[in-house]
Amino acid sequence: MKVENLLVKREELEQFKMILEDWIPKDASIAIAIAGNYVFYSPSTAHFHLKIGESVHPQSIAARVLSTRKKTEILSDDSLFGTPYYAVGYPISVNQEEAALIIVLPSTYSSEIQESYKFLTGRQEDDWTPIPIEQISHIESLQKRTWFYCNEEKFKTPITLKELQTKLPSCFLRIHRSYIINIYFIKRIAKDLTSNYIIELKNGVELPVSQSYLGDLRSVLEF
Incomplete structure (x- = not known):
């Protein structure tokens, strides 16, 4: 399904950001993917920059969450996106569509948890x-x-x-x-x-x- 056909209002996606900003570090990025494409991205300066509408990479954490519908954590080197990162993905639903909520943190966070x-x-x-x-x-x-x-x-x-x-x-x-x-x-x-x-x-x-x-x-x- 193409992103332009998804009835996703940005205001609804912004609600996830509003809630998470009280709980996650300021250097975290937030992304939401639906049907194989990113429909929302709020970047920090520390991470790679996705684009809304960009396809989900088949080896990314978003792809894993969308396929398994399970919480997923990864620590990645720089081979995939050019910068190391630690990410946690959660299965969510947006407008009754299966989605993946991804929180991306600097790779140093993995050793702290x-x-x-x-x-x-x-x-x-x-x-x-x-x-x-x-x-x-x-x-x-x-x-x-x-x-x-x-x-x-x-x-x-x-x-x-x-x-x-x-x-x-x-x-x-x-x-x-x-x-x-x-x-x-x-x-x-x-x-x-x-x-x-x-x-x-x-x-x-x-x-x-x-x-x-x-x-x-x-x-x-x-x-």
């Missing part, structure tokens, strides 16, 4: 060592494996960066598709010769900051 890891168990050859989470300086995805670093030692874990990102405490921040850092280990933030940001850790390690994650970094560290 779930119980965080207290330690990670890392492997070195045939030995396993539990490492307190606050002692880990950074985590890296390399050659389809995940490694974390503590006191200049390198440990392997079977948990992916995407999984870790949802359950690490708020002092951990993803800065790149391949890196998560502990902000307490940051020595300085600078620009390289190409004006891209890099982070130097206290142990001398330098890591690049992806443009997709720069907004989260600026928001958390306020620079």
Whole structure:
């Protein structure tokens, strides 16, 4: 069904926004999708910009909610819309049409609503060592494996960066598709010769900051 044929009044959709604004953070975006198209969008400056009438991407949270009619949560990297985000979708009805209400938040919110890891168990050859989470300086995805670093030692874990990102405490921040850092280990933030940001850790390690994650970094560290 085409959007122009849907008898949806903007005033009715605005009611959802009015109610939610008292409960959700100011940096949240709100979207409503019906019959495979977005019919309402109230963006924040932190997120990608949808257009009313735009088709729902088949891999998006809106598509999942419309097909399953269940509350859905996802943490997405920058591969789908160019910026990482955390989103919650709810099945609703608008004018007796099945719809999806989507709340989009910065990706950092996911770690605040779930119980965080207290330690990670890392492997070195045939030995396993539990490492307190606050002692880990950074985590890296390399050659389809995940490694974390503590006191200049390198440990392997079977948990992916995407999984870790949802359950690490708020002092951990993803800065790149391949890196998560502990902000307490940051020595300085600078620009390289190409004006891209890099982070130097206290142990001398330098890591690049992806443009997709720069907004989260600026928001958390306020620079």
